[in-house]
Amino acid sequence: MSQPLLRRCMRDQIRDRLLERILEGTYAPGHRFVELDLAAEFQVSQSPVREALRELEVMGAVDSLRYKGTRVRSPNPVEMAEAYALRAILEQRSAELAVPCPPAVLDSLRADLVALHEAARDRDVARYSRHAFNFHRSIVVQSGNHLFLEIWENVQTRARLPFVAQHLSAELASCAADHDPILVALEKGEGASAGRLLRTFMESLLAKLPR
Amino acid sequence: MSQPLLRRCMRDQIRDRLLERILEGTYAPGHRFVELDLAAEFQVSQSPVREALRELEVMGAVDSLRYKGTRVRSPNPVEMAEAYALRAILEQRSAELAVPCPPAVLDSLRADLVALHEAARDRDVARYSRHAFNFHRSIVVQSGNHLFLEIWENVQTRARLPFVAQHLSAELASCAADHDPILVALEKGEGASAGRLLRTFMESLLAKLPR
DNA sequence: TGACGATTGATTATCGATAATCCATAATCT
DNA sequence: AGATTATGGATTATCGATAATCAATCGTCA
Structure with missing residues (x-):
């Protein structure tokens, strides 16, 4: 088992690795990146590191100030809202x-929903986050609009699902339950109804966010 | 009163200049950027040019292939839709x-709308594009949601308003007329109604897009 | 002729070094 | 002391040069 590293250019690999670590929480919000330190860690020069950071900046994962460095963005209440x-x-x-949703998609949604309830019962925030992510993402994928998906994924770096799930850990069960009627509506082919439920759910979440 | 230009770093200035030119159509879709040529033009080295191009890539304005260069993205029908x-x-x-919209905002919307009708009458596609851009952008600004604005602006690089306006040059007058009731609704404070009109307008535009 | 591989010119990706700027702290002045 | 201005170390922004890669060309041989 070797490093699959050399297939793509350094810049891309570094960007992906850093994003991964940011979303996982390995780098806490506010963490400061020092370009030459990263360069040393990845055994490259400063240039590809800089370019990776620039991309993360446009993606909204980090924040850069001229001559003052690049930091992992903090979950800002206004921005999260x-x-x-x-x-x-x-x-x-x-x-x-x-x-109408193909049966295979409905099956996958059902599986995530089951896992969502289990995770909520077990107070397993990480697992909850993962399956909530999958559930909602699948619906966006199923829209068939690639741009929707791109933007949705981009927004995830700001929405900080794991952070919110942690914040709501006491109410995971009721949040999970809110997903049931959404799936039912999709099964019946009632898109407009599923949409309203999703929107209502999201707005109720918004109301519970920290401020 | 002096130029605040030298305050910002080269990379940002170059990015903005290039984006400007791309959106204006100075660089046609498919245009190939050669990093060292741009560097010579802006009197800088390759590095800031590269970083600017990387940002434009994430923004969806250009397309990069490893070792094959960076090109202005073509308006792809599916993507535009x-x-x-x-x-x-x-x-x-x-x-x-x-x-409710503050009077100042309504005034500015009215001004853009007047200009929109004039441009349509004169078949002035560039002017039409500019004021249509302003009109719609102002509404998004007025939503108060910064993320909405960021995404909206990002999408503009894909929506290619000038391109679409060119395509619809025969119908600019009727498109301009479609904006009148939107402004009326906003003046009356009827946001939901303005929203429906905007959405309908956008979907009618979508139907007229090239495929 | 025409498929194939080597050569070369052009361009991107990366490097190592330098200039510009920031921050904290020391030195200076009042 | 308190405020203000140098100074030094750390870090970013940019530079100029090199390595890696691609695309087109051309020569070779079946």
């Missing part, structure tokens, strides 16, 4: 476009 | 959030 407002309309419209 | 589908929901929701 904005992200959820965007998810609300994006997922509402996706559900409308997603019907 | 997706962009308009996104604008539709984004602007609909923005209008809902935008009311």
Whole structure:
């Protein structure tokens, strides 16, 4: 088993590795990146590191100040609220476009929903986050609009699902339950209804966010 | 009163200049950027040019292939349709959030609308594009959601307004007329109605797009 | 002729070094 | 002391040069 590293250019590999670590929480919000330190770690020069950081900046994962460095963005309450407002309309419209859902997609949604309830019962925040992510993402994928998906994924770096799930850990069960009628509506092919439910759910989440 | 230009780093200035030119059509779709040529033009080295191009790539304005260069993305019919589908929901929701509109904002919308009709009468596609851009953008700004605005602007690089305006040059007058009731609704504070009109307009545009 | 591989010119990706700037702290002045 | 201005170390922004890769060309041989 070797490093699959040399297939793509350094810049891309570094960007992906850093993003991975940011989303996992390996680098806490506020963490400062020092370009030459990263260069040393990845055994490259400063240039590819810089370019990777620039891309992460446009993606909204980090924040750069001229001559003052690059830091992992903190989950800002206002920004998180904005992200959820965007998810609300994006997922509402996706559900409308997603019907009729092929059986395979419904199966996969069902599986995530089951896992969601289990995770909520076990207070397993990480597992909950993962399956909530999958559930909602699948609906956006099913919209067939690639741009929707790209934007939705981009917004995830701001929505900080694991962070929110942690914050709501006491109410995971009720959040999970909110997903049941969404799936039912999709099974019935009632896209508009599923969309309204998704939107309502997202807005209720928004109301519970830290401020 | 002096130019604040030297305050910002080269990379940012170059990125903005290139994006400007791409959106204006100075660089046609498919145009190939040669990093050292740009470096010579802007009197800088290759590095800031590269970083600017990387940012434009994440923004979706250009396309890069490893060792094969960076090109201005062509307006792909599918992608444009997706962009308009996104604008539709984004602007609909923005209008809902935008009311009540302060008088100053309504004034500026009125000014753009007047200019829009004039441009349509004169078949001045560039002017039409500019004011249509302003009109719609103002509504998104007025939503108060910064993320909406960021995404909306990002999508503009894909929606290629000038390109679409050119394509619809025969119908500019009727497109301009479609904007009148939107402004009326905003003036009355009827956000939901303005939103529906915007969405309908956007979807009618979508139907007229080249395929 | 025409498929194939080597050669070369052009361009990107990366490097190592330098200039510009920031921050904290020391030195200076009032 | 308190405020203000140098100074030094750390880090980013940019530079100029090199390595890696690609695309087109051309010569070779079946």
